[in-house]
Structures are given as structure tokens and as C-alpha cells.
Amino acid sequence: MGRYTLRRLLQAIPVFLGTTLMIYYLVWGLSSDPFAGKCGQRACPQSYVDLMTKRLNLGDPVIVQWLKYLGGLFTGDFGRTFSGNEVSDLIANAAPISFRLAVVAVVIEIVIGITAGVVSALRGRSFVDSLILISTLFLISLPVFVTGLVVKQVFGVELGWIRTSVPTDPDVFQLFVPGLVLGSLSMAFVARLTRTSMMENTRADFVRTAVAKGLSRRRVVVAHILRTSLLPVVTFIGTDLGSLMGGAVVTEGVFNIRGLGGLVFQGIQRQEEAQVVGVVVLLVIIYLLVNLVVDLLYAVLDPRIRYD
Missing domain, CATH: 1.10.3720.10 (MetI-like)
Structure with a gap:
């Protein structure tokens, strides 16, 4: 049972990496202008654009942004919204x-x-x-x-x-x-x-x-x-x-x-991409953990199933 659990946890790693990369790319990578509509009808001030670009790593390639985002996830940091709110607090x-x-x-x-x-x-x-x-x-x-x-x-x-x-x-x-x-x-x-x-x-x-x-x-x-x-x-x-x-x-x-x-x-x-990504990533983690528990319950419910 222990080896099976460890194997299932290792299998969950590429699934987690793949899904988070896809989510991050769909939300951030496909947006031509992440600041569109953020300041109403007018264009956002350049000082605000520069600040948020640096804070959210928008100047880096999407793959680099995603790697930095993953680094923050391991410390409980789900990013920050354009309005300055911590997604982890929300x-x-x-x-x-x-x-x-x-x-x-x-x-x-x-x-x-x-x-x-x-x-x-x-x-x-x-x-x-x-x-x-x-x-x-x-x-x-x-x-x-x-x-x-x-x-x-x-x-x-x-x-x-x-x-x-x-x-x-x-x-x-x-x-x-x-x-x-x-x-x-x-x-x-x-x-x-x-x-x-x-x-x-x-x-x-x-x-x-x-x-x-x-x-x-x-x-x-x-x-x-x-x-x-x-x-x-x-x-x-x-x-x-x-x-x-x-x-x-x-x-x-x-x-x-x-x-x-x-x-x-x-x-x-409100077009708060970091907020959407943070919640969806949390749901991915929940899915992976629940599926692991479900797999382990199979052996309890059906004695014909054995995990070697």
C-alpha cells in the first residue's frame, strides 16, 4: 500500500505541472494586452503599467512567469491582483x-x-x-x-x-x-x-x-x-x-x-487573472488529493483489489 501511494503521488506531479501550465498559459499567455480595461475607458498610466509588469513578471516569457509562479506556490503565495489584494488572503x-x-x-x-x-x-x-x-x-x-x-x-x-x-x-x-x-x-x-x-x-x-x-x-x-x-x-x-x-x-x-x-x-x-488562476490551481490540488483517496478506498470496498 505504501509503494502504491508513493507511486500515485509521483504520478500526480506531472499532472499538476501540466494542468497549471495550461491554466496559466490560457489566462496570461493568450492575452495580448493584460492592462486592457483595467483603468476604465482611459489607458493606464505608464507608471502603473511598469509597476504591475514588474510585480507580476509580465515582462518575462510565459514559461518563466509560470516557473516563478510555481516557486511562489510552494510558499503559499498565490499571487496578487491588479488591485493589490493577496490572492491567498481571498x-x-x-x-x-x-x-x-x-x-x-x-x-x-x-x-x-x-x-x-x-x-x-x-x-x-x-x-x-x-x-x-x-x-x-x-x-x-x-x-x-x-x-x-x-x-x-x-x-x-x-x-x-x-x-x-x-x-x-x-x-x-x-x-x-x-x-x-x-x-x-x-x-x-x-x-x-x-x-x-x-x-x-x-x-x-x-x-x-x-x-x-x-x-x-x-x-x-x-x-x-x-x-x-x-x-x-x-x-x-x-x-x-x-x-x-x-x-x-x-x-x-x-x-x-x-x-x-x-x-x-x-x-x-473584474479581469483579475491572478485571482482566477489561484482559485483554479487550488481546485486542481483538491482534485488530485481526492482522486488519491478514492483509489485507496477501492481496496477497502473490494477485497479482490490488492495494491502490491
Whole structure:
């Protein structure tokens, strides 16, 4: 296991270098004039251009800029915006909120999604199965921003059951409704994926062997069918965590949450390239770490998998 973990960490290095180089080049290398629109309708003063060119290393080739940027990353320096704000400070304020929101969404999709998938698989071709399939199809058909607006209008404005705006530093309970909205689409996919995987494994040889040994139905379902069926579900949930952190722009906007999604949107609006690059690089790191954890969980869920 230790050698496998080390090998996966070494494999993540070229992926990290390649993705950060691509991101940096797309944001900085394709811009013919990084100061366009920075000072409104007028051209920026030459003194300002010279200062920012030196501070952001804009006079160097893109590859040199990227290498200097990587050097700063190892010390926790994500760069500085044109307005003078440290990107690391902006991320430090926004990331915990987005992380809590993503965790709430992932817990919801795990608990509700897997439970619904298991019930649907065990009650195949019944009324409950049809109800779950129709409900998940309905959630998949609805864009997340529509779900968020409907929930906010009905339960917040008309019924007054929830707050229409989340506080500046919300706790987990205050993020429950936005997390439910954010995770609704993934929850539907998890339910359907769990159902399909369980129904496929029900006809597998190792399940027939477990039944032939006289094991109870509960043990067969939990220890054999469900445990093996969770492999594709874990893969989906693992990659979904990074997507939820970076793709929550709409949900954060609907509920006025100041997280990473809003930080990226704000950076695009204000043409703050360093801010956009910093957030995306952070999401790349999160993706790599989560994928490593998912790979290690495979051996726990499926005893047939061994890491030598």
C-alpha cells in the first residue's frame, strides 16, 4: 500500500505541472494586452503599467512567469491582483465556506442518494422503484439554478421556512438548504448509479456463491452486493467534491454565499487573472488529493483489489 501511494503521488506531479501550465498559459499567455480595461475607458498610466509588469513578471516569457509562479506556490503565495489584494488572503476567506457547502452537498448525496438507490434496487419494478426513478429523472432534468430559485421563492419568500440569504460566515446548519440544492443533481445520479450497479452485481457469481453458502439476505446485500457496487459511486462522489467546490457559482449567487465560486466569477468580471488562476490551481490540488483517496478506498470496498 505504501509503494502504491508513493507511486500515485509521483504520478500526480506531472499532472499538476501540466494542468497549471495550461491554466496559466490560457489566462496570461493568450492575452495580448493584460492592462486592457483595467483603468476604465482611459489607458493606464505608464507608471502603473511598469509597476504591475514588474510585480507580476509580465515582462518575462510565459514559461518563466509560470516557473516563478510555481516557486511562489510552494510558499503559499498565490499571487496578487491588479488591485493589490493577496490572492491567498481571498482564498483563505472564501475556501472554508465553499468547503463546508461542498461537504454538506456530498453528505446529502451520499445519505439520500445511496439509500434511494439501494431501496430502488431491492424493490425493482415496484411502485417505490418507479417513484424513485421518476423523482431522480425530474431532478436531472432541472438546472440547479431553477431548483435553487424555486426553493428560495417557495420555502423562503412565501412560506418563510428558510432564510433567503446566508450569513457572511455560515455554519453547517445554515448551509443545509443551499447544500441540498447544490447536491440535488449529483444525488439523483448517485441514486441511479447505485441502483444500476447493485442490480448488475446481484447476478454476479460471487453473490450466487454467498447465497449458496447459506448467508442471510442482509449479509449478502450489505457485505457483498452493496460493498462492491459502491466502487463506481465512490469514484463519482470523489470527483464530484472538486466540482461542487468550483461549480457552485449559481448556488452561491442565489443564496448570497461568498465562496470560491463567487470569487472566480468576480475575478472574471473584474479581469483579475491572478485571482482566477489561484482559485483554479487550488481546485486542481483538491482534485488530485481526492482522486488519491478514492483509489485507496477501492481496496477497502473490494477485497479482490490488492495494491502490491
